[in-house]
Amino acid sequence: MLLAMPLAAQGEADVFDMAPVDGRRVALVIGNSNYNQGSSWAALDNAADDARYMADTLSDPARGDAQFETVLLTDATLEQTLAALRRFAETAENADIALVYYAGHGFQHGGENYIAPVDAPGRISDDAIAQHYVSMTEMIAAAYTRGLTIFVLDACRTPGAVVTVRRDGSAITPPPFGAVDAPDAVILYATASGNGAYDAAPPGAPLSPFATAMARAVSQPGLDIPYVFNAVHQTVRLATEIFEPDQPAQRPVFTGSYSRRFFFIPPDMEDFVPTETAAVEVAEAGSAPVVQRGASDAEILGITDRELATIDENNLVGRIFARHTMPSLRALADGGNPVAMSMLGYLLSYDQPPAEGDFSGERLAEAQRWLERGAATGHPAPQLEYGHFLIVHGTEENRPQAIELVERSADQGFAKAQSYLYSAIQRGLVPGRTAPESIGLLREASERGHGWASYALLFESEPFEPHLARLQALAEAGDVEGHSWLCRASERAYIAARGIVIDNAFDHCLAAANGNYTDAQAITAARYAEGRGVAANAERAHFWARLAEGAHYLDPVFRPRVEAILAED
Template sequence: MLLRPATARTWVSAHRSDPRSLFLCLVLVLFLVSGGAVQASTGTDPFAEKRLALVVGIAGYDNAPDLANTTNDGKLISDTLNALNFRVSEHFDIGLEEFRNLLKQFAFDAETADVALVYFAGHGIEVGGRNFLVPADAKAGSRQQVADTSVSLDDILAAVDKARQLRIVILDSCRNDPFADDGARETLTVDSRTAGRGLAPASPERGTLVAYAAEAGAVALDGAGDNSPFAMALAQTLRTRDLEIGLAFRQVRDTVLKATANAQEPHTYGSLSGKPYFLAGSSQEVNGLAATARRNAWGRLEVDQEEQLQVAAREGDSRALKGLAYMRLNPDEDRYDPAKAAAFLEKAADAGDPEAMFELARMYERGIGVDQDVDKALDLFRKSAAEGFADAINDLGFLHFQGGLGIVRDPKKAIELFGQAADQRHPEAMFNYAALIDDGVVDGKSADDAAEYLYRALRSGNEEVLGQLSENPKMFKAETRRSLQRKLAERAFYSGSIDGQFGPQTQRGLRKAYGLSE
C-alpha cells in the first residue's frame, strides 16, 4: 500500500508481484480531524483536534531588574488558551534547567498535537545574530554569559517543530535591556539571512508563525495597567468567534498600534499554510475538512474579513493572495474564476511562495485558468521543490518514477526524491519511502531505517498510516515489523515481545504512538 497525495499521479509498483495499492491521502493541513476543539474538550472523539500550549512568564530575576506585568500577562494568555480548548502548561519565574526540561517534554507531546503554541513573557535579547529568552536565574556577567544561560529562540522553535499542523511562537519580550552597558533596549531581531533558522521546511501540512510583541529591534511596552497592550489585544482577539487565524494576528497588530498611539507595532514572521483555520466559533468545523473542502472554506469568510484579506493581498501578503485564489477555484461558487485565481497565485509565486508555485503548476499542467503549458508546469514544480515544498518534491518523485511532463522515467531519481520528501516529514512520503526500503530498492537503507520512517509517519498523525499498520502490517517484512516494535518499546509505547507479530499489545502501542489514549 503506497500512500500518495490526492494530486499525485497513479503509480503501479514495479517491484512487487502483489503491488501495494495506491490510495488518496487526506492532505491534512493545519488541523486533522472533524469536530474541532469542542469535541476535543469532551473527549467524545479519539481523533478530535488536539491543541497544546506552553506559557512561560518571568517577572522576578536573580541578576536583572524585575518586570511588572509578565506574570499577569502569562496568566491572561493561559486563561484565554484554556477557554479555547488548549491543554495549557503554565510556569512562572522558572530557571534555565526547568525551562529546558519543559521544552523537552513539550516537544515530545507536541508530536501528537495538531496545534502547538508557546507564549513567553520576559526579558529577551539578541547576541551574535541569535535570539535568547532569559530565565529567572540567567547569569549576567556579560551578554554572552546571559545567552549561554538562556533559552534560544531556536530551542523554542524546535519544541513546536513536529506539531502536526500549526505551530505558533509568541514572544512578548522586548523591553529595556538590563544587560547592555548603554541602557539600550532589548532587541529580538530577524535577519533576512537567518530568519529561517530552526524553522521546519515548508510543507502542506505545516505552518509556523512567530509573533513578536514589537517588530524586530523595537520596544514592547508594559502598559499602565496590569497587562501589556500586546497581551490584552492578543487575549481579546484570539477569542473572537469565526475569525481566521492569519487575520487575527493582523487585528492584534492594529489594536496595539491604536492602544499605543503607534508607539508599538507587533509583527509576525514565518508563514502559515494556505488553508484557513479558526480558533473559535462555528467555523471551527472547517479545521477538520479534507484538503479540497478545506481550501474551499476560504469562501466562508465574512464580508469584512474578505475585505481585510484584499487589503493584505494588496500589501503583498502571499497567504492572502492564496486565500483569494482558492475562493475562485471552487466551481460550486458564483465567484468561480480560475483565470483570476491564477493571477493571484502568480503574484504569490513571484514573491517566492512555494505553495503558490505548486498550485499554479497544477493549473498549467491541466490548462485550468491558463493556457496549458507543461514546460511552465514542470518549471514551477521544480522551483517549488527547490524551496523545500514537500508535495512538489513528492510529485516530482512520481513523475520520475513513471515519466511525465517530458521527464524520462528514472526510478533511481524518483527514489531519491521520495527520500527527500520523507526527510521533510511528508507523511505519505515517509510511508512510501519505508515501503521502498522494505522492498530492498533503496541503497544503504536497512529494515531499521524503514521502521524509523514508519514510526515518524505514525507520529505525524495520518490516519491512513495508522490504519495500514494496524490492519495490514504483513505488507512489511518481519524484520521491519520487529524493528518498529523495538522503536515503540524505546519510547515506552510497547512492552511486549519483539516478535514481528502485531497482536493486541502491539496494536495498543501503535495507537499510543499515534497519540490515542486507551
C-alpha cells in the first residue's frame, strides 16, 4: 500500500489499461559462449546453454496460444546476427509481442550499447566499432512491434574487455553495458550497471541463476509482467547472496512502461505444466518449499511474519513467487491460509480502477470473495487488505466497514495497519479519533519495524534519534526498505533543517536502487551526476536515470532532475 499517497488515490498509480496485450508472439534468443581465439572476450560456459533453455521454454508447445515463435542463435558471428535481425524485423512487424533475449558479452561506447558477436576483433579503432559489433539501436529497430516489446539482457557477466585504440594511439577499456533507450519497451537487465552477473551459481551449474529464474518466472500462470520480473529479481538474489561477502549478490533490475497487462502464461491456463524437454528445472523450481512444522501462515508462503507486517504487497509478491506458483498459492488459499487469500485479493485487484461500489467485474468479484473470506478468519493481513480494497473500490457507504477492518488489524499490532490508520486519521477519515492520537500508532508501527513509519516520524516535532536508529538498524540487517527510506530522507530539506544527518546516504540509495526502488534510482542518478557522496560518473548517472525515467511510477518531485540528466547526452 502506498501509504505516502492520499488514501483516495491509492491503487491508481498502478492502474493499467484493462485489456491485456495478447496475440502473436515472437522471440529472438541469442547466446554467445565460445568467442574466437584472439578475441579479448573470455569464453562463457553457460551463455549458449542459457539461450537454448530459454528458447525451449518460450517455444514449448504446451504453452498453446502463449507459445512464442522462436529464433535461436548460439555462438553467432556478426554476419549471422545481422542476418537474423533483418529476418526478425519482418516477423516482429506483424506480431503483437516481441521478445529479445541476449546472453553474452556487451559494452558501452560513445553513448551506445553493443553486443559482442563471437568473431569480434580484440583490438579495433575508435571509428570502426560499429562495423564489428551489433548496436542495441539495431536490435531495438528489429524488435519493433504493434504491441509490446520486451528485452531481456544478460550482457555483464564480466567487465568490458574489448580494447579500443583511439586515433591518437591511446587505448581505453570501455565501460560495461549501460542503460538502453527503448521507448515503449519493457527491459530486464540481469544486473545493475557496474555489477557482474554470475555465469553459474554455484560454480559448475549447467545454467546461470538468471536464466533459471527467468525460465521459471515466464512459466508462471496468471503472473503479470512486473511481478514476473520482480520474481526473477528475488529468485536470483536468493540464489547468489549465499556467496556474500566474498562476491556480491546479483540483483536484476527492470524498467519500462507497463501501460497494459501482459501474461506469459494467461490466468485461464492455471493448470499449465511445461513439457519435460522444455523446462524440467522450471517445474522443479516451482515446487513448494519445505516448511517446518508449526510454521505460521506467512512462513508457509516463504516470508516471515515481520516481512508480512512491514513490507508493501507489491514487494512481497516477488518474494512469494520466488518459491511458489499461482496454482500453489491458490491451493493454499483453498486450504484456508489467510495470507494466501490476502495476496490473491491483492493480485486480482491492484491494477483495477476505482469501482465506486460495483464489484461485479470478474477480477474484483473474485478479489472481494478472497479478501472477505480471509478477513473473516481474524488474521490482520487480509483485514487490512480488505479495508484498503473497500476504501479504493467502494463508496462512502463502505467507509465505516473499511475503517473498522483497518482498526481490527491495527489493534493486533500489525504495523502496516497502524501506519495506514495513522494516515486515515490525519486525513479526517476516522470519526472520533484525533491527529495527536494517531502519532502513538505511528510510534508503535516504527517500533515494530515499519520503515515508512520511522521515516514519517522524522517529520514530527519530537526527538528523531530513535526513529533514525530504527531505519539504520533495518538497513544494517539488509532490509531494502530501510535503505530506501534513508535514501529519501537524505534528499528532504526539512529533515536536513532539523539537523538530521544521514550517514553513507549514497550507499543507502544505491542499495535501494539495486532493489528496484524507482525513487532511489532517480536519487542515485542525481548523486552520480553531481558527485554527491560518490565520484561523479556520467555513464552510471545515465543508467539509473534511464531506469527511473522508464519506470511505471516515478515521484514527480524527481522527474525534472532525471530528464535533465538524460538531456545531457
